[in-house]
Amino acid sequence: MTADVLPALTAGARTAAHPGDTACTHHDSVLADRHDGTVVRHGDTVAKAHAPGTDRAELSRRLETAAHPALTGILLTPLRPKPVDLHGRLVTFWPYGTPVDPETPEAAPWEAAATLLARLHRTPAPAPDGLPAMRGPAKAARAIARLRAAGPHPAAAPVLRAWAALPAWARAEAPMPAAGTLCHGDLHLGQLVRRPAPAGPWLLIDVDDLGVGVPTWDLARPAAWYACGLLPPDEWTRFLTAYRRAGGPAVPADGDPWPALDVAARALTVQTAALAIAKSVGEDRPLDEVQQAVIDACDRMGFVPPELVHDPTA
Incomplete structure (x- = not known):
């Protein structure tokens, strides 16, 4: 600034x-x-x-x-x-709204976040022809550009391989498939506040990436954290169950959600890893344990192809 x-x-x-x-x-x-x-x-x-x-x-x-x-x-x-x-x-x-307290992870409002997302995804986009595309894939592409601009790093190769294996829409190189759903574009717990402060109902904030797109992207960050071992299974289950109960359209109402979530979760994993490496280079410090776990997940992706490469809503 x-x-x-x-x-x-x-x-x-x-x-x-x-x-x-x-x-x-x-x-x-x-x-x-x-x-x-x-x-x-x-x-x-x-x-x-x-x-x-x-x-x-x-x-x-x-x-x-x-x-x-x-x-x-x-x-x-x-x-x-x-x-x-x-x-x-x-x-x-x-x-002003009261944000999520990072010091009390046990009180994280996963159910509220999931329910708000489901309600957002079920709301017809006002003036859909005038609303821009959700910027999630574009942000992932910018993270990769930042990684490449940071210079050589030994952890970059598996991240770039995982990126190259993603379908073109997830790399912002082609239009998103079936992209008519109103999406937040950058969902994480920092995007919730209570309003009126300090204890009103939870609301979503930050419209910078809001737009029409593929709703699985809004579930991708918690899905990626869960797949990388960074989000406990019970918290992921709470989030997914609440989303389904609220009628969220991004995943089937029951059964295995991963055929729908796989591509977007991979893209968020790659984005997170790319930013971690770029920051590590820029600050001249080693990767920490959490960052290394995300990079290791990118390395594992090379052995299992994405479950869906065209339409994650199919």
Whole structure:
């Protein structure tokens, strides 16, 4: 984040929280400051500066979707219907919600996440012709580009082999098959908040990757973690069971879910491994145990071809 944008973003959050000359005693806080976005909070208002180069028209359509009455109770509703310009960055404004506490993994809201996903997937996309594609595969492709740009690394070869074995749609090199479902695009527990804070119902946040696409992608991260041994079986079962009970269309109502999930879970595994290596090179440090487990999973993928290579919804 450039030094001149953060103060301006904070000032924008204050103005949105207190129009006019309203007295203010709230503190400012930086909730996130990453290359793909910076988020600040002032009172009950949150301002997000989106990644440089974010497409205004696409972000506007995503905001309109989040504000649509059909998504009430599923997606957090933005405070303003359009992004604003701030020092060359697009900024959006949101009500504050209480995030998932990473220090209490036993209380992780897997059932709530799965139920919200199922409801999202079952909701017809408002103005589907105007809503952009879900950006999940594009994010995976960017992770691979980052890996290649990082320079040589001994762990890169199995990751690139696993990537090359994926179907073209999962590498963002072809349109997604049967891509008419409203999808979040980047589901993980950091994408849930309670609103009203601190103990209201859970809602999904972050519309940067929202769009129409293949719904299995939204289940892919927990599926990949489970397959890599990073998510305990009982937590995966809780998530999958809740999704099915809520009528989620990404997997069959019963039986083996993996023929549907396999390609997307592989793609998320490769994406995670690619980012781990790129960060390791950039920070000049060795891979940790968790990162190595994901890379080892990529290596194993080379021995078992993807179960589905064309249509994961078949």
